[in-house]
Amino acid sequence: MDKKRIVVLGGGYAGVHAAKRLAKKLKKFRDRVEITLIDRNKHHILMTELHEVAGNRVDEESVKISFERIFAGKRVNVVRDEIKTIDFKKQILEGAKASYPYDQIIIASGAESTDFNIPGIKENAFFLWSLQDSIRIKHHIRETVREASYISDPVEKKEKLTFVVAGGGFTGVELTGELLEWLPILCKQFGVDYKDVTLMNIEALANILTMLPEKPRNKAVAYMKKKGVIVRTNSLIVNANEDSLTLKDGTVIKTKTLIWTCGIRGTKFCHELDLTDGRVQRKQVDQFMKSPDYENVYLAGDGVWFMENNRPIPQIVEAAEQTAAVAADGIIYTIKKEFGVDAKPVEPFKSNFHGYMVSIGGRYAVSHTAGISLSGFLAMAMKHLVNMYYQAGVCGINGAWGYLKHEILNIKERRSLIGGFASYKPQGYWFAFLRIYLGIMWLIEGIGKIKEGWLTDTTGSKVYWGSPVANAVGDAVSSASTAVAETATKAVETVSSASYAVADTVNQVGTAAVETVKQFAPPLLKEPLALFTWMNDNLVALAPYLFQLIITLSEVGIGLALIAGLFTAPAAVVSLGLSFMFLIGALAGKEILWYMAVSIVMIGGAGRAFGLDYWVMPWIKKTWNKIPFAKKLYIFMDEPEFTRKQMERRLAKNKDITT
Numbered sequence: 001m002d003k004k005r006i007v008v009l010g011g012g013y014a015g016v017h018a019a020k021r022l023a024k025k026l027k028k029f030r031d032r033v034e035i036t037l038i039d040r041n042k043h044h045i046l047m048t049e050l051h052e053v054a055g056n057r058v059d060e061e062s063v064k065i066s067f068e069r070i071f072a073g074k075r076v077n078v079v080r081d082e083i084k085t086i087d088f089k090k091q092i093l094e095g096a097k098a099s100y101p102y103d104q105i106i107i108a109s110g111a112e113s114t115d116f117n118i119p120g121i122k123e124n125a126f127f128l129w130s131l132q133d134s135i136r137i138k139h140h141i142r143e144t145v146r147e148a149s150y151i152s153d154p155v156e157k158k159e160k161l162t163f164v165v166a167g168g169g170f171t172g173v174e175l176t177g178e179l180l181e182w183l184p185i186l187c188k189q190f191g192v193d194y195k196d197v198t199l200m201n202i203e204a205l206a207n208i209l210t211m212l213p214e215k216p217r218n219k220a221v222a223y224m225k226k227k228g229v230i231v232r233t234n235s236l237i238v239n240a241n242e243d244s245l246t247l248k249d250g251t252v253i254k255t256k257t258l259i260w261t262c263g264i265r266g267t268k269f270c271h272e273l274d275l276t277d278g279r280v281q282r283k284q285v286d287q288f289m290k291s292p293d294y295e296n297v298y299l300a301g302d303g304v305w306f307m308e309n310n311r312p313i314p315q316i317v318e319a320a321e322q323t324a325a326v327a328a329d330g331i332i333y334t335i336k337k338e339f340g341v342d343a344k345p346v347e348p349f350k351s352n353f354h355g356y357m358v359s360i361g362g363r364y365a366v367s368h369t370a371g372i373s374l375s376g377f378l379a380m381a382m383k384h385l386v387n388m389y390y391q392a393g394v395c396g397i398n399g400a401w402g403y404l405k406h407e408i409l410n411i412k413e414r415r416s417l418i419g420g421f422a423s424y425k426p427q428g429y430w431f432a433f434l435r436i437y438l439g440i441m442w443l444i445e446g447i448g449k450i451k452e453g454w455l456t457d458t459t460g461s462k463v464y465w466g467s468p469v470a471n472a473v474g475d476a477v478s479s480a481s482t483a484v485a486e487t488a489t490k491a492v493e494t495v496s497s498a499s500y501a502v503a504d505t506v507n508q509v510g511t512a513a514v515e516t517v518k519q520f521a522p523p524l525l526k527e528p529l530a531l532f533t534w535m536n537d538n539l540v541a542l543a544p545y546l547f548q549l550i551i552t553l554s555e556v557g558i559g560l561a562l563i564a565g566l567f568t569a570p571a572a573v574v575s576l577g578l579s580f581m582f583l584i585g586a587l588a589g590k591e592i593l594w595y596m597a598v599s600i601v602m603i604g605g606a607g608r609a610f611g612l613d614y615w616v617m618p619w620i621k622k623t624w625n626k627i628p629f630a631k632k633l634y635i636f637m638d639e640p641e642f643t644r645k646q647m648e649r650r651l652a653k654n655k656d657i658t659t
């Protein structure tokens with residue numbers, strides 16, 4: 001039977017959400033359905049973070065998530081192609097590289113900036129609605145400050161150092177926020193006096209950030225002004241040329257940098273499709289996100305025109321995801337019906353927006369979510385949490401961790417909500433000595449146990465003393481340990497007599513094979529925690545000798561691994577686990593905390609410097625990244641990899657979906 005072909009055009013917020021939902025909900029029919037996502041780019045671009053690239057807070061890699069990463073473990077074919085047009089009658093997308101037939105389609109091609117036909121804007125302003133735009137702005141700003149450093153004429157210098165962001169919506173304010181943070185850094189770098197810099201945010205309406213209530217809006221204005229930004233409202237720009245712009249009241253502002261963020265419309269591509277128009281180049285849809293023209297054509301995201309409560313749905317991420325969900329559900333319903341399977345009728349679109357969070361640089365934000373207005377640290381923390389949640393939804397733990405790293409842990413120039421507190425990175429070789437030392441300590445422990453007969457005593461008496469006796473032994477050990485502690489303070493010789501006291505006390509318990517576990521004395525805890533006792537009675541009791549072997553061999557293994565710097569991270573995790581067990585079993589003194597602390601440090605991969613991991617880890621990483629379940633659960637490292645067979649299968653599929 002021929003497969004049903006579903007095509008999602010566009011891998012932005014709407015497209016990715018739709019494709020993932022389709023793959024998840026049609027999982028059962030994977031042999032009868034083929035889902036294909038087509039985008040001109042290789043990456044899903046995190047548009048909501050573009051201002052951070054433009055303002056040099058994060059690098060461009062941080063706002064790109066490859067489709068490979070998102071869909072490597074999912075039943076979604078990804079095709080990189082620029083779609084030129086769609087023949088809705090023949091049900092074919094015409095791309096630059098090939099043609100793609102479909103049975104059902106979701107068009108999610110996003111939006112583009114618009115200049116509202118104001119003279120001179122298109123030719124002289126920068127726009128911010130793509131990754132390329134943001135990189136262009138970044139280079140221009142850096143270059144402008146660098147060039148200004150060579151200008152001696154004060155008037156010329158001042159003009160050169162006048163930066164204007166037009167638009168007081170979230171894009172304009174967020175970009176202004178980045179610039180107010182970055183420009184002082186740049187000035188310092190190029191020896192320019194920051195007093196010569198003018199940064200302006202110009203808005204045609206009476207207020208900026210009109211989607212926010214008055215309180216957070218005022219806080220945003222106050223913060224920007226405090227940082228030296230000139231916020232000009234009621235200032236309509238009527239034209240621009242390469243050296244200046246003119247406001248409606250006749251004011252001329254001399255500048256070489258005008259960044260235009262005043263408005264967006266549907267893409268030209270979408271506009272030219274033979275579908276009923278809405279307004280501003282967006283296409284009309286019904287409440288199921290379906291085009292009125294065709295039963296099998298859906299639209300989602302910024303390109304959709306739909307009135308809800310007399311207002312068009314906004315061009316924001318939540319709207320993109322929610323329209324995508326309705327569109328995907330429509331297709332799922334149709335397909336299930338065609339397959340003769342019971343299907344839940346689709347709920348018509350009803351927005352459920354939670355609010356807005358607007359960052360003004362990396363350290364300050366204002367927000368209004370779920371009826372609560374916040375500003376400063378809390379608003380910023382909330383924005384990060386929401387973004388992290390988004391990334392976790394797109395590519396699991398991998399996405400959330402990536403976000404945490406590029407937004408907070410690895411941030412440059414202290415531009416995060418915790419400043420640069422976590423971003424300093426010492427070189428791995430500083431840890432080599434510590435790693436080897438920890439390894440030696442474990443090796444000594446392990447060898448000590450071997451000498452004590454842990455490998456040869458098959459009764460398992462070194463780790464398990466039997467339930468009824470265990471308590472008595474515990475008491476005995478703890479009183480003996482107290483004796484050790486008291487005696488140890490007197491003199492070194494008395495330690496040995498205290499040890500005899502331990503042995504004597506234990507003997508008094510009268511059990512045959514009992515020996516105390518010689519670990520670190522005196523123990524940090526007086527008695528084992530319930531978890532340890534439970535594990536001892538329910539797990540260790542089943543095979544004490546096996547546990548004895550595991551402990552001994554683990555100690556030796558951890559020791560050797562750390563010394564060699566081989567498999568350092570897993571060895572450190574085992575080291576941490578074992579130390580924890582000794583701690584909660586009241587088997588270890590306070591030294592165990594040292595073991596634990598150093599183990600945590602080693603998890604970061606200290607074996608890559610002066611260790612065998614330098615050669616081994618890249619190989620492991622590559623192999624691990626090819627495993628299907630690592631891809632499915634998003635637990636691969638960096639980018640997923642493919643075996644030759646997997647690659648051939650993917651290529652064959654991609655051939656299948658073209659005409």
Ligand SMILES: Cc1cc2nc3c(=O)[nH]c(=O)nc-3n(C[C@H](O)[C@H](O)[C@H](O)COP(=O)(O)OP(=O)(O)OC[C@H]3O[C@@H](n4cnc5c(N)ncnc54)[C@H](O)[C@@H]3O)c2cc1C
Nearest residue numbers: 010012013014039040047048083109110301302315316317
């Ligand atoms: C700087 C900035 C800050 C923002 N901040 C926020 C914010 O804080 N909160 C918020 O909710 N929203 C914010 N937004 C808006 C938000 O990014 C958009 O609403 C969202 O991206 C819309 O998603 P989408 O899927 O409709 O379109 P997009 O994310 O733009 O995706 C469209 C995709 O379609 C592809 N495509 C288009 N045409 C073709 C073609 N012909 N062939 C192949 N592929 C094609 C594109 O390559 C792209 O991948 C911000 C936007 C910017 C620029």
